[in-house]
Amino acid sequence: MSKRGELRRSQLLAAAANRFWQFGYGSTSLADIAKDADVPIGNVYYYFRTKQEIACGVADIFVDETQLMLEEICEVEADPRRRIIALLRRLSQSSRSRVERGCPIALSVRDFRTEAPAASARAAESFELLTGFIGRELQRTGSRPSIALSKAREIIVEWQGGISLAHALGDATILAESFRRAEQRLVQTG
Numbered sequence: 001m002s003k004r005g006e007l008r009r010s011q012l013l014a015a016a017a018n019r020f021w022q023f024g025y026g027s028t029s030l031a032d033i034a035k036d037a038d039v040p041i042g043n044v045y046y047y048f049r050t051k052q053e054i055a056c057g058v059a060d061i062f063v064d065e066t067q068l069m070l071e072e073i074c075e076v077e078a079d080p081r082r083r084i085i086a087l088l089r090r091l092s093q094s095s096r097s098r099v100e101r102g103c104p105i106a107l108s109v110r111d112f113r114t115e116a117p118a119a120s121a122r123a124a125e126s127f128e129l130l131t132g133f134i135g136r137e138l139q140r141t142g143s144r145p146s147i148a149l150s151k152a153r154e155i156i157v158e159w160q161g162g163i164s165l166a167h168a169l170g171d172a173t174i175l176a177e178s179f180r181r182a183e184q185r186l187v188q189t190g
Contacts (some may be wrong), residue, residue, distance in 0.1 A: 009047045009057075011037040017058045021104040025055060025111035055112050055119035062105050066126040070133050080137035084155075084186055087133065091159060092179045095166075099175060102167040106160060131156050151185065158182045 015036035019028040030051055034041040048054045069090055077083045101107075105126050112120035134152035139145055162178025165171075 005047070008037070008039055008043065012039060012044060012047055012054065013057045013061060016054045017061060017104065020055070020058060020108060020111065021101055025051075025108070025115065030054075052116040052119060055108070055116040056122060059108060059112070059119045059122035059125075062108065062123050062126045063129065066129045070129060080140040081186060083137050084134055085183060087130070088155075088159075088179055088182055088186075092176075095172060095175050095179075098163045099166045099170065099172045103160060103163045106163070127156060154185055155182045158185070 012033060016028070016033045019032055019036060023032075028051075030044050031041050033051075033054065034044045048057065070087070073083050073086045073090065077086050105123055108123040109120050109127075112123060131149070131152045134155055135145070135148045138148035138151055143151065158178050158181055162175040166173075166175035166178075
């Protein structure tokens with residue numbers, strides 16, 4: 001694919017991700033995506049045959065961005081606890097948009113499930129990557145694998161629960177409190 005083609009494909013995926021996050025998968029049409037991407041509707045089919053293929057592309061972005069974030073953290077931090085704290089701080093950088101709209105990954109997992117199950121499963125891989133990363137880092141601190149996995153899940157649940165409640169009530173303080181509790185759980189893990 002040419003550079004211009006890659007740019008158009010990226011524009012379509014970015015427009016789709018934003019539309020899905022803002023309006024939901026079911027309420028978004030290919031025409032909406034094309035309009036937001038400033039791409040003629042007929043050209044959409046050159047890059048994607050179906051909305052389900054676009055959903056898979058959006059899910060791939062979630063997984064790729066999660067993997068890249070984890071790699072960047074590993075390059076900067078060697079200590080396992082500091083890596084997890086760095087992850088929590090990176091996740092907290094998007095708090096404002098999460099309070100306004102919810103978590104785009106969680107919404108995609110839910111919204112894609114019926115009409116684009118492969119995209120739903122792929123988006124969920126982002127949570128698997130995060131949980132696996134935290135679990136492995138906790139094991140490096142001496143935690144048993146089952147305890148490390150349980151604590152990793154607790155941290156992800158705290159984060160996602162904080163996003164849900166903060167979004168529902170429009171209160172960023174709730175999400176900030178969730179991040180503090182997640183860090184406290186990390187300190188208590190031995």
